[in-house]
Amino acid sequence: MSEPVLDAAASPAARRRSLVFIGLAVAGLSFAMGIQQGLNENFVVTEIGLGAADRGLLEACREACGILALVVLAMLAGFAEPLVASAMILLVAAGIAGYAWAHDKWLLIGMSLVWSQGLHCWMPLPSSMTLALAEPGRAGHRLGQIGAAGAAGFGLALAAAYGLTWAGVTMRPMYVVAGAAAVFAAAACLGIHRKVKTPGPRLVFRRKYGLYYTLCFLEGWRKQIFICFAPYMLVKVYEAPLETMLVLWGIVQVIGYFASPHVGRLIDRLGERKVLVAYYSGIIPVFVGYAAIPSAYALYALFVVDSALFMLAMALTTYVNRIAPKGEHTQTLSMGVAMNHVAAVAMPLLGGLLWKLYGYQWTFIVGGAAALASLAVSMRVPKRAAAEA
Secondary structure: OOOOOOOOOOOHHHHHHHHHHHHHHHHHHHHHHHHHHHHHHHHHHHHHOOOHHHHHHHHHHHHHHHHHHHHHHHHOOOOEHHHHHHHHHHHHHHHHHHHHHOOOHHHHHHHHHHHHHHHHHHOHHHHHHHHHHOOOOOHHHHHHHHHHHHHHHHHHHHHHHHHHHHOOOOHHHHHHHHHHHHHHHHHHHOOOOOOOEOOOOOOOOOHHHHHHHHHHHHHHHHHHHHHHHHHHHHHHOOOOOHHHHHHHHHHHHHHHHHHHHHHHHHHHHHOHHHHHHHHHHHHHHHHHHHHHOOOHHHHHHHHHHHHHHHHHHHHHHHHHHHHOOHHHHHHHHHHHHHHHHHHHHHHHHHHHHHHHHHOHHHHHHHHHHHHHHHHHHHOOOOOHHHHHO
16 A cells, blocks of 8 residues: 655655644644634534524534545545645635634534535644654654644634734634634645655554554543533533633643644653543543532633543544554544544433533533543553564
8 A cells, every 4th residue: 555655755844844834734723723622612602502402403414524534535546635624624714714603503513514624634644744854863852843733823813812812802803713723724734745646545454553542532532521511511500601711722822832832742752551541540630530529610620620631632643653554544543533433423412411410510520420430441552562563
């Protein structure tokens, strides 16, 4: 199978230049998603009036696009990955800008499906392209740099949203700004070397990668607690204002910007097993805290810790770099995204139902159980020497 790498004649300068354009694309798209995510909970509660069950339905619909993304990427196999990435980001631009005209639940879900489909098709591509371009032994470092670019774009978006809110701008025009940032990201993808592509099939399921698929499934379950229900709880239960949510997301991105490269180097040095065990060991008490602590300020602190720990999930991507040949990176990452989203569709529906019937605490207790299962599975990840063998 052909490998998704540049040809042998490509210079180190060409590789570095392509990595810069990947960073620009990631930063631009992160700016768009920073506005979407920073405004989202206040928007769905105050502008649309969603309850817990509808909030779960919205998230389940969005995450269903992660499964469909595998089919879309399979149909686009053989095309240059930078061109595919650019087209997918344009969908993100259209969907997020459409929020400015969404006034009911169903139109909101429709616009969410548009940008979510583009985003989920994009998700495996920056990692795949970065792994293809990274120098031997520096995959984690390069992924960390790309992660830092994303954190910078996200943080800049939050600062812009905070400034616009302070100036009296309402939420809806900000979504148009987010769409424009996504268009910039789509243009940046055109600067990436076109030889970065995977001619082989993308729909590949291999039993030898079963441990990775399992971790991705459990990570999707855990991720939805943070993305869907933790910020929703802060706004719905504790009435956190928009300015507070923007500050919290801003703190998270500052930590991500400075820590991501160090986390990447830490993974290169310690290996995936130790990092993943530490990650899930830290998540369990966070979820217990969400369910048991009644103080809003303590929950704000837990939200920041939860977000910071999420950076350690980068070890799942570098694990693919160790267990799969380069010709299977995109396929394996895409299958991981699909497995992640099978859980990500079920969790919001179950979590919203539990919230409605028994209270929000049970939503987080189920998340803690998923983190505990993830910890058990991560202990089976082979140590670095065994994985490389």
